[in-house]
Amino acid sequence: MSNSGVAVVIEDDTDIRVLISQVLEQAGFVVHAASSGMDGIELVREHQPVVTTLDVSMPGIDGFETAKRIREVSDTYIVMLTARADEIDTLQGLQAGADDYVTKPFRPRELRARIEAMMRRPRTAAPATVTPIESAPSAVAAAAAANSTPTAASQQDESDGWYEHRGLRLHPEMRIAMVDGADVELTRSEFDIMADLLSAGRRVVGKDDLALMLRGERYAGGSGFVSEHDVRAIEVHVANLRRKLGESAAKPRWIETIRGVGYRLTSA
Numbered sequence: 001m002s003n004s005g006v007a008v009v010i011e012d013d014t015d016i017r018v019l020i021s022q023v024l025e026q027a028g029f030v031v032h033a034a035s036s037g038m039d040g041i042e043l044v045r046e047h048q049p050v051v052t053t054l055d056v057s058m059p060g061i062d063g064f065e066t067a068k069r070i071r072e073v074s075d076t077y078i079v080m081l082t083a084r085a086d087e088i089d090t091l092q093g094l095q096a097g098a099d100d101y102v103t104k105p106f107r108p109r110e111l112r113a114r115i116e117a118m119m120r121r122p123r124t125a126a127p128a129t130v131t132p133i134e135s136a137p138s139a140v141a142a143a144a145a146a147n148s149t150p151t152a153a154s155q156q157d158e159s160d161g162w163y164e165h166r167g168l169r170l171h172p173e174m175r176i177a178m179v180d181g182a183d184v185e186l187t188r189s190e191f192d193i194m195a196d197l198l199s200a201g202r203r204v205v206g207k208d209d210l211a212l213m214l215r216g217e218r219y220a221g222g223s224g225f226v227s228e229h230d231v232r233a234i235e236v237h238v239a240n241l242r243r244k245l246g247e248s249a250a251k252p253r254w255i256e257t258i259r260g261v262g263y264r265l266t267s268a
Helices: 014-026 037-047 063-073 087-095 108-119 139-147 188-200 207-214 228-245
Strands: 003-010 030-034 049-055 077-082 100-103 155-157 162-165 168-171 176-179 255-258 262-265
Touching: 003 014, 003 037, 014 030, 014 049, 014 108, 030 037, 037 049, 037 063, 049 063, 049 108, 063 077, 063 087, 077 108, 087 228, 100 108, 162 188, 168 188, 188 207, 188 228, 188 262, 207 228, 207 262, 228 255
Parallel strands: 003 030, 003 049, 049 077, 077 100
Antiparallel strands: 155 162, 162 168, 168 176, 255 262
């Protein structure tokens, strides 16, 4: 389990490392900093931070490989920081397990805002169907209540909180995903996207809507601005999700693409 009051900064540039540490400390975190990927991995393993910032270009192993190794030992939010603005680098960072990607130079206020937006995303989501007296709705529950009605596409057992659709079982509260009885390891973004689609049933969920959900802004009064970069990130997350589930985009078992709009569940 991650420590909600701890952050790790992995950055080889001393000035930038100090700046990021100060930004996080001002936000209330206890910060541990490292100048290399290997040292940063050990700090993550030891302290289990809730947030980790990660430079891409570092001596030894680069940020992409560092992110992959961190994902093996922690579910920390990863924000990759880099001077590389090429789309391929952004996509590679997301594929490595990053939750967000910020290019240098950046404004400290912007970095803090991006991190706070991520922190608004629940680490564990409540089941989408709950009795109001028992529990307040999570973001996923709010999505279901505000934007969808029950459909035959996905079924949720109200007694145990599982979503089920064509052999895919997902439990938002326990953060467990299974396909045909076998566990599937998903990143936080992949899991949240799948949970959102399951809660929507056959209703189409737009890429913009998914991007705002991942940023924690859909139900938090955010600006609602979604860039082309954000849309491409959603496409990468869905592609990775399909790969892990063992699904073909041409003949989908679970996620149907609605060209130019977004995604929805396949019919039952």
